[in-house]
Amino acid sequence: xEFGLSESQEFLKDSARKFxxxxxxxxxxxxxxxxDTAYDDVLWSKITEQGYSGIIFEEAYGGVGLGKVELMxxxxxxxxxxxxxxxxxxxxxxxxxxxxxxxxxxxxxYLAPICRGDVRATxxxxxxxxxxxxxxxxxxxxxxxxxxxKLFVTDAAIADFIIVxxxxxxxxxxxxxxxxxxxxxxxxxxxxxxxVVEFNNTPAEKIGSSADLSRAFDIASAALAAELVGxxxxxxxxxxxxxKTRKQFGKPIGMFQAVQHxxxxxxxxxESARSAVYYAGWALEENSPDATIAVSIAKMxxxxxxxxxxNRGIQIHGGMGFTWExxxxxxxxxxxxxxxxxxxxxxxRERIARLVIDSGAASAKSA
Amino acid sequence: MDLNLxxxxxxxxxxxxxxxxANVPPDWSxxxxxxxxxxxxxxxxxQRKLQEGRWAAVSWPKEYGGRGATLMQLAIFWxxxxxxxxxxxxxxxxxxxxxxxxxxxxxxEQRKRFIPKILSAEEIWCQGFSEPNAGSDLASxxxxxxxxxxxxxxxxxxVWTSYGWVGDWCELVVRTDANVPKHKGLTVLLVDMKSPGVxxxxxxxxxxxxxxxxxxxxxxxxxxxxxxxxVNDGWNVAVSTLMHERGAYGARLHPLFKRNINRLxxxxxxxxxxGHTAAQDPLTRQKLAQCYAEIEIMRLNQLRxxxxxxxxxxxxxxxxxxxxxxxxxxxxxxxxAQEIFGAYGQLLGGDSHAVDxxxxxYGYLRTRGNTIEAGTSEVQxxxxxxxxxxxxxxx
Numbered sequence: 151x152e153f154g155l156s157e158s159q160e161f162l163k164d165s166a167r168k169f170x171x172x173x174x175x176x177x178x179x180x181x182x183x184x185x186d187t188a189y190d191d192v193l194w195s196k197i198t199e200q201g202y203s204g205i206i207f208e209e210a211y212g213g214v215g216l217g218k219v220e221l222m223x224x225x226x227x228x229x230x231x232x233x234x235x236x237x238x239x240x241x242x243x244x245x246x247x248x249x250x251x252x253x254x255x256x257x258x259x260y261l262a263p264i265c266r267g268d269v270r271a272t273x274x275x276x277x278x279x280x281x282x283x284x285x286x287x288x289x290x291x292x293x294x295x296x297x298x299x300k301l302f303v304t305d306a307a308i309a310d311f312i313i314v315x316x317x318x319x320x321x322x323x324x325x326x327x328x329x330x331x332x333x334x335x336x337x338x339x340x341x342x343x344x345x346v347v348e349f350n351n352t353p354a355e356k357i358g359s360s361a362d363l364s365r366a367f368d369i370a371s372a373a374l375a376a377e378l379v380g381x382x383x384x385x386x387x388x389x390x391x392x393x394k395t396r397k398q399f400g401k402p403i404g405m406f407q408a409v410q411h412x413x414x415x416x417x418x419x420x421e422s423a424r425s426a427v428y429y430a431g432w433a434l435e436e437n438s439p440d441a442t443i444a445v446s447i448a449k450m451x452x453x454x455x456x457x458x459x460x461n462r463g464i465q466i467h468g469g470m471g472f473t474w475e476x477x478x479x480x481x482x483x484x485x486x487x488x489x490x491x492x493x494x495x496x497x498x499r500e501r502i503a504r505l506v507i508d509s510g511a512a513s514a515k516s517a
Numbered sequence: 518m519d520l521n522l523x524x525x526x527x528x529x530x531x532x533x534x535x536x537x538x539a540n541v542p543p544d545w546s547x548x549x550x551x552x553x554x555x556x557x558x559x560x561x562x563x564q565r566k567l568q569e570g571r572w573a574a575v576s577w578p579k580e581y582g583g584r585g586a587t588l589m590q591l592a593i594f595w596x597x598x599x600x601x602x603x604x605x606x607x608x609x610x611x612x613x614x615x616x617x618x619x620x621x622x623x624x625x626e627q628r629k630r631f632i633p634k635i636l637s638a639e640e641i642w643c644q645g646f647s648e649p650n651a652g653s654d655l656a657s658x659x660x661x662x663x664x665x666x667x668x669x670x671x672x673x674x675x676v677w678t679s680y681g682w683v684g685d686w687c688e689l690v691v692r693t694d695a696n697v698p699k700h701k702g703l704t705v706l707l708v709d710m711k712s713p714g715v716x717x718x719x720x721x722x723x724x725x726x727x728x729x730x731x732x733x734x735x736x737x738x739x740x741x742x743x744x745x746x747x748v749n750d751g752w753n754v755a756v757s758t759l760m761h762e763r764g765a766y767g768a769r770l771h772p773l774f775k776r777n778i779n780r781l782x783x784x785x786x787x788x789x790x791x792g793h794t795a796a797q798d799p800l801t802r803q804k805l806a807q808c809y810a811e812i813e814i815m816r817l818n819q820l821r822x823x824x825x826x827x828x829x830x831x832x833x834x835x836x837x838x839x840x841x842x843x844x845x846x847x848x849x850x851x852x853x854a855q856e857i858f859g860a861y862g863q864l865l866g867g868d869s870h871a872v873d874x875x876x877x878x879y880g881y882l883r884t885r886g887n888t889i890e891a892g893t894s895e896v897q898x899x900x901x902x903x904x905x906x907x908x909x910x911x912x
Contacts (some may be wrong), residue, residue, distance in 0.1 A: 151519070151520050151521070151522060151523065151526060151589040151592075151820065152518060152519050152520075152589075152824055153518060153520060153817070153820040153821045153823070153824040154518065154821075154824035154825065154827075154828060155518055156518060159518060219518055390906045390907070390908065393908055394907070394908060394909070401909070402908075402909050404902070404908035404909055405908070405909040405910070405911050406911065407895070407898075407899065407902075407911045407912075410898065410899065410902035410903075410906075410908050410911050411895070411898040411899070411902065413901075413902055413906055413908060414837075414841075414897075414898035414899075414901035414902050414905075414906070415898070417838070417901055417905060417906060418838045418841060418842065418901070421818065421821075421835075421838060422814050422818055422838075422842065424821075425814055425817035425818045425820075425821050426810075426813075426814050426817060428518065428817075428821075429520070429817045432518055432519075432520055436520075436521070443813075444813075446810075447810040447813055447814065450806075450807075450810055451810060451811075451814060496803065499802070499803045499806035499807055499810070500799075500802065500803070500806070502806035502809060502810060503802040503803070503805060503806040506782060506805075506806070506809050507782050507785065507786075507796050507802060507805060507806075508796075
């Protein structure tokens with residue numbers, strides 16, 4: 151058993167951190183969030199040149215063939231930089247869905263261009279009920295045409311294709327397809343835009359069964375949790391730095407235990423979320439029997455912890471934490487959006503309860 | 518990162534499993550309900566047996582009677598011990614804290630003299646750290662040791678001493694120089710509890726038990742050979758003991774927590790809440806799931822910390838997050854149990870209506886001590902703030 155990162159994992163994490171810090175510093179993130187789509191062609195092509203868009207996919211489709219732990223590390227570093235744009239939507243989400251449900255021919259058609267960095271994509275899942283339970287999907291196809299609406303679809307306006315979860319299958323819709331309407335929602339997170347996607351007798355290509363979506367759902371959930379960990383780490387770092395330098399009553403405020411102990415809690419919450427996320431990545435990679443529970447534990451814990459860490463960080467920054475100029479609120483906004491996406495803590499706790507209370511798995515597993 | 522057991526870990530686990538299967542006494546469940554004073558010889562005998570198989574201190578170096586086991590193997594050890602509900606070992610502090618400190622800081626003579634009898638439970642160890650006026654501020658302790666020829670003469674009082682009543686030897690922190698800053702005048706002495714002038718009194722705690730003691734030292738003479746580490750370097754020696762306490766304890770506790778949550782889930786199917794079973798009650802389900810998840814995270818934090826310690830060589834201040842995590846989690850677990858049991862939760866062991874013979878009502882009270890013993894949560898947060906995050910010292 152070895153829970154430390156391997157040398158190559160450390161290298162990936164380290165180079166991703168440097169890459170995002172260099173290519174997407176705070177000022178660039180601010181610039182992009184002021185745009186309609188939070189997307190920039192140049193930044194995107196730099197990301198894909200790194201091979202990041204193919205990170206977990208098979209080499210047969212032009213991917214890098216690394217594991218889910220590596221995806222977690224990459225998402226963590228993207229989260230630290232509050233990376234705007236469609237990396238999560240395209241890779242962790244659309245890529246994972248294609249990987250899980252599509253035939254080799256469809257993978258060549260849709261996944262390979264993602265790996266190459268030629269396209270951006272997203273997945274439309276939640277509907278008016280804002281439920282992330284795959285069983286709650288109502289939209290269905292008639293004669294290969296979709297009618298209905300999807301909400302909270304990330305990066306839809308810049309997607310080269312949209313993958314749609316329907317009752318009777320998983321479909322691909324082209325952006326210029328007849329009857330497709332994409333309208334922005336005013337989400338709190340300025341760095342990742344969300345949209346309403348409406349279909350009116352819209353032609354769609356079926357690429358797989360919706361029964362196979364759950365693994366992709368788990369990978370996307372874990373990836374979001376990993377991204378939250380990166381945001382928490384950044385919030386912690388900024389807050390500790392501030393607590394060291396800001397002086398009141400003639401002392402750095404970090405000397406006061408009321409402040410210091412909150413920083414300690416931020417550290418505890420960040421590290422605990424990180425443990426849960428890395429393990430979820432590993433369990434997914436190994437197809438471990440407890441992978442689904444591990445994902446729910448990670449998403450549940452990170453969803454709550456990111457909010458709490460944000461609360462503490464803003465509070466410790468005092469008035470500065472409440473200003474628009476300070477980056478903390480941008481992380482806080484992302485944390486709120488990611489908390490609810492793919493199931494909030496309540497959703498995942500119920501998922502855990504079903505697995506350990508109702509099915510009696512609690513006594514089955516002892517690792 | 519690979520959380521599969523390595524072939525060597527599998528071998529270790531299988532060898533231990535086979536040994537436990539052949540050697541775990543079948544009658545522990547009857548003994549465990551008796552007062553500790555009565556069962557203590559039984560626990561000594563069990564530890565002796567474990568050490569006959571070289572299992573009492575697996576993580577110690579082979580030359581000192583251990584197996585040179587890795588921390589991961591140590592985690593496996595506690596997992597397996599819990600799985601077969603093996604009795605605890607009599608010399609818990611000697612094995613977990615004081616032995617490793619003697620191995621790290623002791624002379625070769627001290628190691629030869631003390632280590633074998635720690636392992637065999639022939640000599641039970643206790644720890645003399647806290648004092649009535651030195652709890653969190655341990656370094657301000659006042660028990661003094663004055664050099665008199667070849668002996669230190671010790672006077673003072675210690676409190677909250679586990680195993681004091683049965684202790685043969687004590688790792689005692691004393692002040693050997695009152696004229697330097699408080700951390701720099703401390704020394705650790707290994708004290709024979711049978712020395713003239715040592716008096717041990719029971720200390721009754723809020724559970725009604727006397728798990729701890731007060732110790733009084735009146736002109737107790739300790740030979741200078743029994744200084745552990747260097748004179749006036751006692752703070753570093755004591756901190757190394759405390760780091761062991763914080764660093765690995767979670768691995769030992771995790772299997773017990775896991776057993777508790779599984780039992781609680783089982784019980785939640787029997788108790789009624791708002792017109793259905795607690796297991797069906799949405800709020801209770803949320804709380805049980807949260808607790809289940811946190812117990813898993815406690816395990817993962819511990820394994821990650823073990824990997825870090827293996828890389829750096831010694832437990833560090835980040836061990837404080839384990840201490841905060843397990844102690845506060847244990848309190849939350851007991852609180853959920855109380856919510857599930859309702860009025861039954863308060864019933865003590867002797868009551869025929871008590872849940873599980875009163876272990877939960879006891880646990881509810883006992884866990885209040887978890888966030889105080891072995892360094893309060895406040896002290897742990899200050900350690901993280903200063904030593905991990907680099908914030909200025911707040912005390």
